Amino acid sequence: EKDGYSSFMLKEINEQPLAVEQTLMGRLDQHGNLMLDELRIDESILRSVDKIVVVACGTAAYAGQVAKYAIEHWCRIPTEVELAHEFRYRDPIVNEKTLVVAFSQSGETMDTLMAVRHAREQGAKVVSICNTNGSTIPRESDAVIYTHAGPEIAVASTKAFLSQIAAAYLLGLYLAQLRGTKFPDEVREVLRELQEIPAKIQTVLDAGGEVTDLARRMSDAESVLFLGRHVGYPVALEGALKLKEIAYIHAEGFAAGELKHGPIALVEEGQPVFVIVPSPRGRDSLHAKVVSNIQEVRARGAITIVIAEEGDEAVTPYANEVIRVPQAPVLLAPLLTTVPLQLFACQLADSKGYDVDQPRNLAKSVTVE
Ligand code: BG6
Numbered sequence: 621e622k623d624g625y626s627s628f629m630l631k632e633i634n635e636q637p638l639a640v641e642q643t644l645m646g647r648l649d650q651h652g653n654l655m656l657d658e659l660r661i662d663e664s665i666l667r668s669v670d671k672i673v674v675v676a677c678g679t680a681a682y683a684g685q686v687a688k689y690a691i692e693h694w695c696r697i698p699t700e701v702e703l704a705h706e707f708r709y710r711d712p713i714v715n716e717k718t719l720v721v722a723f724s725q726s727g728e729t730m731d732t733l734m735a736v737r738h739a740r741e742q743g744a745k746v747v748s749i750c751n752t753n754g755s756t757i758p759r760e761s762d763a764v765i766y767t768h769a770g771p772e773i774a775v776a777s778t779k780a781f782l783s784q785i786a787a788a789y790l791l792g793l794y795l796a797q798l799r800g801t802k803f804p805d806e807v808r809e810v811l812r813e814l815q816e817i818p819a820k821i822q823t824v825l826d827a828g829g830e831v832t833d834l835a836r837r838m839s840d841a842e843s844v845l846f847l848g849r850h851v852g853y854p855v856a857l858e859g860a861l862k863l864k865e866i867a868y869i870h871a872e873g874f875a876a877g878e879l880k881h882g883p884i885a886l887v888e889e890g891q892p893v894f895v896i897v898p899s900p901r902g903r904d905s906l907h908a909k910v911v912s913n914i915q916e917v918r919a920r921g922a923i924t925i926v927i928a929e930e931g932d933e934a935v936t937p938y939a940n941e942v943i944r945v946p947q948a949p950v951l952l953a954p955l956l957t958t959v960p961l962q963l964f965a966c967q968l969a970d971s972k973g974y975d976v977d978q979p980r981n982l983a984k985s986v987t988v989e
Pocket of ligand 1: 677678679680723724725726727728729732775776777982983984985986
């Protein structure tokens with residue numbers, strides 16, 4: 621049932637083109653307009669929403685962080701992302717104008733379920749983004765957008781993560797369509813580009829041999845740092861989480877801009893640092909800033925592993941390794957840049973002889989608070 625893969629996790633990483641394709645399927649008409657029939661919440665309510673709060677745990681919360689950048693940009697709706705177990709215990713400001721979006725692969729995470737219940741008690745509408753039909757969180761939500769990633773067996777989430785991002789983007793694009801957007805051309809372009817993403821994920825997977833070699837060479841690493849900026853920041857957090865979860869290596873993700881405010885003190889000779897580089901075609905010179913971060917850590921002896929777009933030559937002078945991903949709109953990049961980090965963690969854990977699918981101390985769904 622692993623289809624010849626050494627683990628379910630590796631199989632599920634390789635299923636991501638299909639998982640994302642299935643999540644998009646049936647939700648775009650032939651003119652590229654978005655239909656979200658399952659969003660059974662009155663349009664007048666969706667128009668009056670003045671705040672979105674994402675609640676989730678673990679990897680799902682990082683998908684929420686990615687979604688925040690997109691939803692705030694396209695829809696101009698203030699969007700907070702909160703760990704579900706923190707949300708409920710701090711008297712959050714939630715009311716009839718709040719849309720709570722619960723991300724959960726299993727639909728059974730108790731912390732997330734309790735946050736959903738709390739939000740509804742305050743009068744908020746709840747949409748869940750879930751991968752498991754008929755599970756508890758969707759049943760207790762006002763509406764559900766299913767990610768059609770197929771069953772995810774490995775404890776460490778991979779294809780559910782990419783599908784959650786895709787589903788959240790559909791929600792954001794739908795709200796932009798419904799409420800109007802300052803960027804109608806961009807919204808149209810993203811809808812078109814989303815359909816190219818499964819093939820681009822496949823391109824990243826096809827080049828995965830390089831990442832496997834790297835993981836084998838780095839299997840003695842004791843600590844790995846991940847830097848990213850904008851949507852690359854939650855990708856960095858996710859890359860670090862994967863390594864902790866299954867390879868038991870100390871790993872930290874940082875916002876690249878934070879480097880000089882602290883984390884650079886950690887960098888010494890031989891420290892591996894992954895850097896997720898934003899597209900050079902993006903706004904606000906973020907690309908140049910991240911390239912200088914690579915330079916800064918390299919100058920202090922770091923081994924830099926850089927994830928950059930095809931054709932981005934500015935990174936090469938400071939990179940020990942470059943992993944290429946196809947070009948894509950800035951907000952869609954996480955659907956590509958996450959993939960090598962998943963593969964890296966999976967192959968590194970495998971080369972250490974660990975049980976990749978059943979990491980110690982973790983459970984696939986945590987149904988206690
Ligand atoms: C954790 C799992 O306990 O729960 C993670 O080990 C997962 O992989 C998190 O991201 C949230 O789970 P779910 O099912 O709510 O998305």
